[in-house]
Amino acid sequence: MKSIYPMQHSSFLKSALRMFALASLLACAAGCGGSSMHPVIGHVHFTDGSPLKTGRVMLDGGDANTSSWGLIHPDGSFQVGTLDVDDGVPAGVYRVYIENAMSLPPDNWGDRDFTPKLLIHPKFMDPEQSGLSFEVPGKSTPWEIVVEKPPKSR
């Protein structure tokens, strides 16, 4: 008698545990499986290979018609996010352009006047003329963006 009761308890517990595990698995499949964000990382450089050190890579469009962007780091790298800095973008085809690619005052510039200069050709700042487009997903390697220097004035 005494030896049977604990066995029954433990088998009940075992089945309860199994049910719980199954339920949590199902809940996770429903809750975590819906993510459709795809990471986009890349590098911006000039035709001579030197990096664009500042600015913002903008991605407009996609299947969800969102606006995502990533800040360009001093080494030219960027990571695009939509609602956070690194959450990626929804799938789709994006128009890509670059904003705020203006020169920065050097460190310890003080409070003297500083006039920022445009670092890239203005066409890369226009989503219609940049000629850049990303299809996401569809590429596992980092994106490479090659920009041109601004045209010499006169």
Add this chain to the structure above:
Amino acid sequence: MFFLRFACRHFDTSTSQSISYVVPGRRRNSLPAATGFTLVELLVVIAIIGVLIGLLLPAVQQAREAARRMQCVNNMKQIGLAVHSFHDTFNGLPPATTGNTGVTLWAVLMPYMEQGNVYGQLDIEAPGGVDACTNASHIGASAAAAASANYSVLRNTVIGGYLCPSRRSAAEGKNSKGVPVGDYAIVIAGTEKWQFWKNPSSQLQALRVAQTSDDKNLIAISNSPVTDAIDNPNGGWRPRDTLARITDGTSNTMIVGEKHITAGFLGLCCRADRGPNGSDGYLYWNRSNGPGGYGEYWVAGSVNYGLARSPNEGVGLSVNSSPALGSWHPGACNFLFADGSVQALAVNVNSNVLISLGGANEGNVVSLP
């Protein structure tokens, strides 16, 4: 399993012992009636309670954040009322700053934020602090003395209404230099991200620098030695603009937003170059060479650099290339509009929309739905 078996056996023996002790001889006739709950039943109940608590706790935390965001919105609403009270009193919008060396909007609005007692101790035409540029050789002896008196008052004036509770409490309202900080930023829409006191005609935002009869408040006063002082440069300032300048419509023009501070740099001030720890500086004083930092980043933010999407925005970047506006609320940033309303903008708002909302009279009218 072994533990369970052991526990049950222990339970049985103790029951039989206690029954045999109380009613000797009846052990054989009556079954050991299960008067309590079994261990498994108890475990199941505890597990259910645990699951319920697990479901509830995140909801409680979200409710707390929602309450803090609500209080943050209310603070901005009060700032909006203060701006309109100022406009009614002086027939003009309060200035973003009274001048290059002057005090900021946040000091000018004090009487309308229930801080009249502090305001009464200030010389509002003098600078809010003392540094190499606001001494007697640069701005005259009397203005320098008034600046020193202002600083001793203002450095102890933490106003809870200038702080966003999602980010910090009033007890944390001072930075590493021991001066008050704020979580709201004057919206700047000019082409320049810094030195917004300069060249007001290039400034497109609603709140611009104050006006004086001789424009001495717009002069760049540098650290270098000077031969003759620009005497009391902000003396006699008055509002530059009225609400009539906002031809894009007061409901379509932002005047104050939430200031972005990169996570990890909260309360840190200041650095000579423009790293992210330059932005949590002194609230009341606009001075590029303030207590070791850059005044505009302390009190204002440009719409030209977008909204920060999370506290991690701008890690490792100069404040000149990362967003200046942004909140720590998930997914949204609140803005005070010139009509006194406060509305939340999604963090991935289109940059052209943001720039249009920042401009007061540039002609691009954008209405939020």
